[in-house]
Amino acid sequence: MVIVSFSGRKNGNCEYECFKDREKCPFIGDMEVKLLEAITRSKEACFVIPNYCDYPNANFFIFNERSQCYFQNRPEVLEAYLKVPKKVVVVSNTGEENFRKAMEYQAEEETEFLFLAAKKFGKKSIDGDLMSSGAVRERIRKFLNE
Numbered sequence: 001m002v003i004v005s006f007s008g009r010k011n012g013n014c015e016y017e018c019f020k021d022r023e024k025c026p027f028i029g030d031m032e033v034k035l036l037e038a039i040t041r042s043k044e045a046c047f048v049i050p051n052y053c054d055y056p057n058a059n060f061f062i063f064n065e066r067s068q069c070y071f072q073n074r075p076e077v078l079e080a081y082l083k084v085p086k087k088v089v090v091v092s093n094t095g096e097e098n099f100r101k102a103m104e105y106q107a108e109e110e111t112e113f114l115f116l117a118a119k120k121f122g123k124k125s126i127d128g129d130l131m132s133s134g135a136v137r138e139r140i141r142k143f144l145n146e
Contacts, residue, residue: 001042001043001044001046002035002038002039002044002046003046004035004039004045004046004047004048004063016068017069018068018069019068019072022069022072022073022074025069030066032062032063032066032067032070033066033069035063036066036070039084039086040077040081042084043084044087045084045085045087046086046087046088046089046144047060047087047088047089047106047107048088048089049088049090049091050090050091051091051092051094051099051115054094054095054097054099055098055099055102056099056102060102061102064102082108086106086108086111087111087112087113087114088111088112088113088114089140090114090115090116091125091130092116092117093118096113100113112143112146114143116130116136116139121133121135121136
């Protein structure tokens with residue numbers, strides 16, 4: 001299983017060179033492309049994504065945009081990527097509807113989501129200590145093994 005965390009990765013400037021020639025993308029060898037390659041080769045993948053104001057964080061959007069050059073003119077690679085079963089763990093105290101919509105390109109309809117709200121576990125999201133809860137860790141273990 002490939003586990004992808006979208007925390008703490010940096011952004012870059014994109015001119016969408018890949019729309020004309022995939023190989024001209026200045027980011028063709030960056031971490032996002034390597035993650036896409038790893039997911040495409042894996043048997044299953046789990047995304048761990050913070051949810052801010054009903055949407056995935058900015059690092060997820062960088063990953064999502066980078067898929068443009070990764071899949072450009074390679075429908076067989078996109079098909080292989082979409083066949084990989086995916087699960088999504090979302091750390092969030094906000095709603096799910098917008099978040100799920102933002103994930104549509106990366107996740108098929110059957111993709112499973114686990115939304116973890118700090119307040120449901122007696123935590124404050126601003127403290128960043130959700131994973132200190134044994135109940136949260138157990139819920140994630142069960143989710144990943146379902």
